[in-house]
Amino acid sequence: MRHEAGKERLREKGVNLFLFSCASLSILTTLGIVGVLLFETVEFFREVPFIQFFTDTQWTPLFVDKHFGILPLLAGTFLVSSIAIVVALPLGLLAAIYLSEYASPRTREVVKPLLEILAGVPTVVYGYFALLFVTPLLKKIIPSLSGFNALSPGIVMGIMILPLVSSLSEDAMAAVPNELREASYGMGATRFQTATKVVLPSAASGIASSFILAVSRAIGETMIVAIASGQQPRLTLNPLVPIETITAYIVQVSLGDTPAGTIEYKTIYAAGMTLFVLTFLFNGLSIWLSRKFREEYQ
Amino acid sequence: MRGKALQLNPNVIKRNERVDLIFKWVAILSTILAISVLAALLIDVLSDGAGRLSWKFLTSFPSRRPARAGILSAIVGTFVIMGLTAAVSIPVGVAAAIYLEEYARKNWFTRLVELNIANLASVPSIIYGLLGLGVFVRAMDLERSILSGALTLALLILPIIIISSREALKAVPFSIREASYSLGATRWQTTKNAVLPAAMPGIMTGTILALSRAIGETAPLITIGALTYIAFLPTSPISVDGTFPFIHLSFEWLKDPFTVLPIQIFNWVSRPQKAFLVNAAAAIIVLLAITLLLNAAAVYIRYRFRRTWK
Structure with missing residues (x-):
């Protein structure tokens, strides 16, 4: 018996160690990401001055006359993400309010998974859809639209991140205690008044968290813009002309054979570092808001 | 008033x-x-x-001539990469979830791991590509191989698997654990025999959804430099010949270059010829069919095994 128990204890220790190392792998992943990005970015800044990276208005590392200003890529990223947000936030929030405050449980059980399919469609498929369906459609309305532009991928990206907003916002609204609604109805308020004056303010931090997560997803989205927005880094806010985002640039370089150690190779890490820092800030804010929300109600 | x-x-x-x-x-x-x-x-x-879908389209290799091109290497690549990604990410992900939910004490390290996983889940997939390129392709010298691709995707979906598995474990009521402990079971016996079986449907649902996300991923694989023109299949893992023991296992295929459906689609979409765009659409139908089937399976498992604890 005693021997058995000893073996059992040993096994417990072994299992514990194994499980612990699996959980620690996530820390290693983050260290790996930061390490790899930092290493090549430091190399990059040995050749390109900091000032040029943040102030030069041209990004032409693949040309003979090389400029390394991140601003045009940032502008492209900002432009496409803004369009996506303008589409996803209102539609997503309205869908969430409908699902949470108006729809019957049966409708909700059908509609919510249907919306979530939108988030499950591979992004390369959305790229195809943007380039060959949405752009030609928009061209009929706006004849001056280029074949590659920021508008069409922006709209399609908005549809893609819509379920993120609607699902997470709906979860936040569902977590608002029913007593609050009942009190509002008891005062004679309509469902609209209850939704906008009671439920939305109570779920505000949860909804804000879903919005910010959607922004982060839009900034990091790659394939839609790589396919449909062109490959021309341009410092503009005009949605009708070809542009390039940070992510699309990384894809563009990766398609060619760029040997390690060249300045072109280092640029994708400098661009990747910029992207990582941006999304890290948004993710952090989103996580903080959602924790705050959970503390309020759960 | x-x-x-x-x-x-x-x-x-x-x-x-x-x-x-x-x-x-x-x-x-x-x-x-x-x-x-x-x-x-x-x-x-x-x-x-x-109109482009046919048996021949599914069983031909890519070609410069659009009418003769097919997606055989892309389909095989997709399944091989997925199998390997699943084999790596599921055990590690579920183990990490078990640790955080059943074993870990609430201390600063656990909190750090939790925050870190929440952040990793929202890191853009292309950043994982840069990680894979720097660590697997360059530092570990695995080249642009099936192994590099699968490891990159495994890291990408690991946070999703951990988060959804934790939710599933959390939903198992504490009384189940107490019943097991009261019979003298150790923590691991309790986890293995009582908690895991109860959480299994939830874990499977989350895992399948994570895999269906990985199947559609393009950007990280492009970043690690997955070739787009692959007109051959990976080396067979089993070969039979006249020397003892006659059936030989080989892991050569881990080092082979590969293509997958999303990359093949991207490659065709980027070409000007109309006929290649049609090929892309046909390949998209196949990719969507696989993705939607996986999603349907996940939803089915969720409803079929839905259990309300009393």
């Missing part, structure tokens, strides 16, 4: 009800609009590509 009686003005009530009705329809229409985009996408892809 005091002294001012609450007045029920019929006009105000009527106006409020009208606003409510209008708002309700705006909300319904927004929802319908989103779903109709999904419908438009499906119809567009089907009308573009359904």
